[in-house]
Amino acid sequence: QLQLQESGPGLVKPSETLSLTCTVSGGSISSSSYYWGWIRQPPGKGLEWIGSIYSSGSTYSNPSLKSRVTVSVDTSKNQFSLKLSSVTAADTAVYYCARHGPGATFDPWGQGTLVTVSS
Amino acid sequence: SYVLTQPPSVSVAPGQAARITCGGNNIGSKSVHWYQQKPGQAPVLVVYDDSDRPSGIPERFSGSNSGNTATLTISRVEAGDEADYYCQVWDSTSDHVVFGGGTKLTVL
Numbered sequence: 001q002l003q004l005q006e007s008g009p010g011l012v013k014p015s016e017t018l019s020l021t022c023t024v025s026g027g028s029i030s031s032s033s034y035y036w037g038w039i040r041q042p043p044g045k046g047l048e049w050i051g052s053i054y055s056s057g058s059t060y061s062n063p064s065l066k067s068r069v070t071v072s073v074d075t076s077k078n079q080f081s082l083k084l085s086s087v088t089a090a091d092t093a094v095y096y097c098a099r100h101g102p103g104a105t106f107d108p109w110g111q112g113t114l115v116t117v118s119s
Numbered sequence: 120s121y122v123l124t125q126p127p128s129v130s131v132a133p134g135q136a137a138r139i140t141c142g143g144n145n146i147g148s149k150s151v152h153w154y155q156q157k158p159g160q161a162p163v164l165v166v167y168d169d170s171d172r173p174s175g176i177p178e179r180f181s182g183s184n185s186g187n188t189a190t191l192t193i194s195r196v197e198a199g200d201e202a203d204y205y206c207q208v209w210d211s212t213s214d215h216v217v218f219g220g221g222t223k224l225t226v227l
Contacts, residue, residue: 037216047154047162047205049216060214063120096161103150103168104209104216109161 002027004097004110012091012117018084022097022110029078030055035100036080038071040093041112048093052100053080087117121210123219130225137196139222141189141206149208151189153182156221157202165204166191193224201226 008020022036029036037052051061053071061069070083084091094114098106124142131137141151151169154162164173166182169189179194193200206219 039218046221047156047207047218049218052216060216062215063213100216102209103152104207105152105164105167106154106162106207107164107167107173109163112161 002099002108004099004108006095006097006110006113008113008115010114010116012087012115013119014088014117015086018082018087018091018115018117020082020095020097020113020115022080022082024078024080024099028075029073029080030075033101035060035102035104036071036073037098037100037106038082039096039098039106039109040091041096042090042093050082050084050095089117091115092117120213120215121208121217123206123208123217125204125206125219125222127220128223128225130227131196132227133198134195137193137200137224139191139193139204139206139224141191141219142187143189143208143217144187146187146189146208147185149184149210151182151184152207153180153191154205154207155200155202156205162205196224196226198226200224 035052038050051071053059068085073080094112096112098109100106153166155165156162169184170182205221
């Protein structure tokens with residue numbers, strides 16, 4: 001079955017760019033009608049959608065983060081990526097990747113990766 | 120922007136029914152999805168499109184959506200249902216995903 005796995009640095013310095021990759025296995029990221037998204041969860045808090053990319057390359061992002069977010073896809077590697085610029089301690093969170101359809105049903109999810117912003 | 124409001128906590132005795140609400144302006148016109156998240160784990164989809172269940176989710180989990188409130192109902196609650204539950208929609212007017220703040224379900 002489809003599986004997603006996040007990877008990237010667990011520690012990022014303030015003002016730098018957070019970069020994460022989600023590797024998709026058990027299916028093609030080029031499949032039509034699916035979006036590939038990023039969600040985060042600060043410690044002890046709720047879920048926050050960051051952004052999504054459609055298989056065609058169209059992107060959508062949370063307006064509160066939009067100016068700092070870049071979501072991209074690499075079909076040759078069956079991966080999609082997140083870049084979040086100018087990070088602060090408030091960006092410390094567990095970051096999840098997930099697939100969703102047009103109705104934004106997120107399933108499945110990756111296991112999540114903790115990213116800490118600290119000098 | 121669209122806002123979803125959930126009660127911070129709900130408590131229920133084992134064997135009883137738990138109802139978790141999700142409020143939003145005319146939410147009945149949107150498709151609502153529900154996720155269960157246990158400590159240290161990724162969220163799991165338990166109800167989608169208001170009332171459908173993914174394969175493998177017990178029939179005890181059901182959903183409804185009308186007017187300004189969507190509801191997740193867990194019948195015959197078990198200790199293993201203790202978790203955080205989140206509602207979520209796609210706001211088509213702005214092409215944004217919105218999550219509710221989450222509800223902690225405690226089984227007494």
